[in-house]
Amino acid sequence: MGVGIKVDKLNAWFGKTQALYDITMEAPANHATAVIGPSGCGKSTFVRCLNRMHETIPEARATGRVRIGELDVYNGTSAVQIRRRIGMVFQKPNPFPTMSIYDNVAAGLKLNGFHDDARLDEIVERSLKLSALWDEVKDSLRKKSGASLSGGQQQRLCIARALAVEPQVLLMDEPCSALDPISTGKIEELIFQLKEKFTIVIVTHNMQQASRVAEFTGFFLLGKLIELDKTERIFTTPSDKRTEDYITGRFG
Amino acid sequence: MPENVTATSDFAAAPISLWRRGMNFFATVAAAAAVVLVLLPLGAVFGYLVYKGIGSINWAFLTQTPKPVGEAGGGMANAIAGSAFILLIASSIGVPIGIGAGIYLAEYGRDRLGNIIRFTADVLNGVPSIVVGIVAYGIVVLSQGHFSALAGGVALAIMMIPTIARTTEEMLLLVPNTVREAAYGLGVSRWRTTLSITLRTATSGVITGVMLAFARVAGETAPLLFTAFGNQYWNWKINQPTAALSLQIFTYAISPFDEWHRQAWAGALILIVLIVAAVSAVRIVAGRGMLKGAN
Amino acid sequence: MPGPQPVAKQEVAASSENQSELLLKAGTSQVADGVFHFAMLACGLCVLALVGLIIYELISGSKLSWHAFGLKFFFASEWDPVNEQFGALPFIYGTLVSSLLGLLLAVPLAVGVAVFITEMCPRWLKGPLAFTTELLAAIPSVIYGLWAIFVLVPLLRQYGEPFCARYFGWTGMFEGPPYGIGMLAAGIILAIMVVPIVSSITREVMTAVPQQQREAVLALGATRWEMIRTGVLRNARAGILGGVILGLGRALGETMAVTMVIGNRPEIARSLFAPGYTMASVIANEFSEATGDTYLSALIEIGLALFIVTIIVNILAQFLVWTVTRGTPARSHA
Numbered sequence: 001m002g003v004g005i006k007v008d009k010l011n012a013w014f015g016k017t018q019a020l021y022d023i024t025m026e027a028p029a030n031h032a033t034a035v036i037g038p039s040g041c042g043k044s045t046f047v048r049c050l051n052r053m054h055e056t057i058p059e060a061r062a063t064g065r066v067r068i069g070e071l072d073v074y075n076g077t078s079a080v081q082i083r084r085r086i087g088m089v090f091q092k093p094n095p096f097p098t099m100s101i102y103d104n105v106a107a108g109l110k111l112n113g114f115h116d117d118a119r120l121d122e123i124v125e126r127s128l129k130l131s132a133l134w135d136e137v138k139d140s141l142r143k144k145s146g147a148s149l150s151g152g153q154q155q156r157l158c159i160a161r162a163l164a165v166e167p168q169v170l171l172m173d174e175p176c177s178a179l180d181p182i183s184t185g186k187i188e189e190l191i192f193q194l195k196e197k198f199t200i201v202i203v204t205h206n207m208q209q210a211s212r213v214a215e216f217t218g219f220f221l222l223g224k225l226i227e228l229d230k231t232e233r234i235f236t237t238p239s240d241k242r243t244e245d246y247i248t249g250r251f252g
Numbered sequence: 253m254p255e256n257v258t259a260t261s262d263f264a265a266a267p268i269s270l271w272r273r274g275m276n277f278f279a280t281v282a283a284a285a286a287v288v289l290v291l292l293p294l295g296a297v298f299g300y301l302v303y304k305g306i307g308s309i310n311w312a313f314l315t316q317t318p319k320p321v322g323e324a325g326g327g328m329a330n331a332i333a334g335s336a337f338i339l340l341i342a343s344s345i346g347v348p349i350g351i352g353a354g355i356y357l358a359e360y361g362r363d364r365l366g367n368i369i370r371f372t373a374d375v376l377n378g379v380p381s382i383v384v385g386i387v388a389y390g391i392v393v394l395s396q397g398h399f400s401a402l403a404g405g406v407a408l409a410i411m412m413i414p415t416i417a418r419t420t421e422e423m424l425l426l427v428p429n430t431v432r433e434a435a436y437g438l439g440v441s442r443w444r445t446t447l448s449i450t451l452r453t454a455t456s457g458v459i460t461g462v463m464l465a466f467a468r469v470a471g472e473t474a475p476l477l478f479t480a481f482g483n484q485y486w487n488w489k490i491n492q493p494t495a496a497l498s499l500q501i502f503t504y505a506i507s508p509f510d511e512w513h514r515q516a517w518a519g520a521l522i523l524i525v526l527i528v529a530a531v532s533a534v535r536i537v538a539g540r541g542m543l544k545g546a547n
Numbered sequence: 548m549p550g551p552q553p554v555a556k557q558e559v560a561a562s563s564e565n566q567s568e569l570l571l572k573a574g575t576s577q578v579a580d581g582v583f584h585f586a587m588l589a590c591g592l593c594v595l596a597l598v599g600l601i602i603y604e605l606i607s608g609s610k611l612s613w614h615a616f617g618l619k620f621f622f623a624s625e626w627d628p629v630n631e632q633f634g635a636l637p638f639i640y641g642t643l644v645s646s647l648l649g650l651l652l653a654v655p656l657a658v659g660v661a662v663f664i665t666e667m668c669p670r671w672l673k674g675p676l677a678f679t680t681e682l683l684a685a686i687p688s689v690i691y692g693l694w695a696i697f698v699l700v701p702l703l704r705q706y707g708e709p710f711c712a713r714y715f716g717w718t719g720m721f722e723g724p725p726y727g728i729g730m731l732a733a734g735i736i737l738a739i740m741v742v743p744i745v746s747s748i749t750r751e752v753m754t755a756v757p758q759q760q761r762e763a764v765l766a767l768g769a770t771r772w773e774m775i776r777t778g779v780l781r782n783a784r785a786g787i788l789g790g791v792i793l794g795l796g797r798a799l800g801e802t803m804a805v806t807m808v809i810g811n812r813p814e815i816a817r818s819l820f821a822p823g824y825t826m827a828s829v830i831a832n833e834f835s836e837a838t839g840d841t842y843l844s845a846l847i848e849i850g851l852a853l854f855i856v857t858i859i860v861n862i863l864a865q866f867l868v869w870t871v872t873r874g875t876p877a878r879s880h881a
Contacts, residue, residue, distance in 0.1 A: 080441050088432065107438060108438035111449075276770040288657025296694070296698065442583070471688070474688075474802040511824050513697065
């Protein structure tokens, strides 16, 4: 089952430029929390700090406290171990091009030393079913490469890959922005049903998407978290004027 | 309609001067002539290789060692085997180091040190092969006290390393960063990502680079002149002078014996065929290895 | 739209326990990462070490000769191993003349081929033609030498050199008996070997010239040749020069083919029919039989000189090519 995320005074830098200022928030378990804001507001950076992907950029660093369930992300465990507990789906679908569909889904397990082949079959099937891709690919699991699928299918493959390691939290960085409307719809429905088992944080620049899939929404502006509340409240009666300006389209 | 409009259309309709048209035509002819002049020797070389060499390639040639001076017959079997032996030594040293250097440049070397290494690799690529031979002589032959296949292998390895490093780097940089990120996101360690994901994705390109370096050194003679040195007999010992196909062709070609000249052509034909074959074989293997497992 | 299939809750709980445990146990890999980084760094440093090694070997090897002859080594023309008198001038002369002759013949041909392939060729012919010119580069030097000895040299002896003597003898460069073997043969075979490099770099820099440059000139009413001349070649000038200098670098270091046809006589002569000797050739011919330490040291010193010259030439060439293809974009000249 999912666990809650607690963030306490998170700050992040790219070299000397500060990108996030004292972010403090909570994303409740088994719910989806959307992160919205104009370009460059730090929403992607924020989400990438949750699983320490931010550190993969040279000269980038972050300070503060992030707790995922009982796990303290920045103290006590290495970045690599953290990322095995958290799943991430990226903006542009990125299946491993030289691997088959089966191997793509199993990658998170195989590359980390898990080799029980019998169990792997079961896990791959379950993950593909969870991400609503099983029926479309079950006959060509090992024959087709991950990159030969359509855009929407590739993204669902990436979701299956992330889910195969049974993460507690699923982070999604604008997962639908490179997809067509039909695929987007399929994935939004998927998110709706994944909430039962996982805690989801989804970055989106599409406000309607936020209101469709997330119970909570946080509005970011210039590296600061301006407001975090129930989605309906944010989009109907926001407390901060800046939030109101954004959702009514005055900027961004 | 105003007067000048007509004048403009008159000008547009006026013919380009004869001189300019002539120059244009001449330029085309000259360029085409250049192409013909350049292709002529290519055709001539291949043509003569086949014409003069094919008759002398027989079973004896491929399986026997050279006969003493003046005697007819004999072959280049030991030279062919020797070349393979030396190339094997060279590849086992040059390929791992070259690929390693390429990985360093692509994944870790985006800083000053990386630039220095990159520049140095390009410089190394331009060193004349005879100079590499002198260096291998100094490092290996002098310390061992005799010519050897090892010395020849070292000389060729020195030539392979910078080429392989630069092409490997190029191929790795072509792998989009999103692929690496996908692996990091799954909690795969950096070394595992680099080897099992990044390098695996770039495999066919890297193999092409290795094959190019291999083909380049396979025909080299100069660096072997005073390292491997040549040998009339079979040799499988790494510390003894060894025959090589290119060396044999050279020795025979400059000799005064017709018999040896005949064999030089045959040897040359075999050398070019082997180079082309090696290149194609690696290409096929690389192509087949595209869809492999995560491990 | 098919939704995700329901999966038994217990099943999920049980396997997630095992999987999570396993993944957590998998360790931090920090040590492995460090070792890997170090190993790759070591390979990279190998490249630096190799160049250092080359410089060290060449310098220490030539010490003896340097102490014996000093700077005069490069200006003396007597090469007499028996009396231990070593002067490198004939080789320097031979290297320069053969390379320059080779370039003189190669550059117009190479640029012509490049122009044809890039700008004049029908599309279906481009690929095969480009591939065939690259094929020239794949032929090993010793095979060129073999062909040169038995095909080129007789041709020169029978037709080429008498022709040159008859029509160009007034220049004073075509005197003496037409042996076939000699500077002219070396220059020609070098030209053939250098054409692919110059041609492929020229093609690369010509393709790098943006299409707008071509269109701008054509829009002014230029013929195709005028477009090529002012819109492409002009802009790619630096790069083409770089390619030429790269070809020079290759020609300077070329050993086998030249050794087989240049005659190997350490003399300076004005006629192109005369035999000569290059720096690379003397090393190739005499190194393994050099008796005496000074002899060997003199040869290594020649190798050092060759090394320095080719390095400088190559660096210059790369810089020039870089300015056109990657650095400053081609500037238009009014």
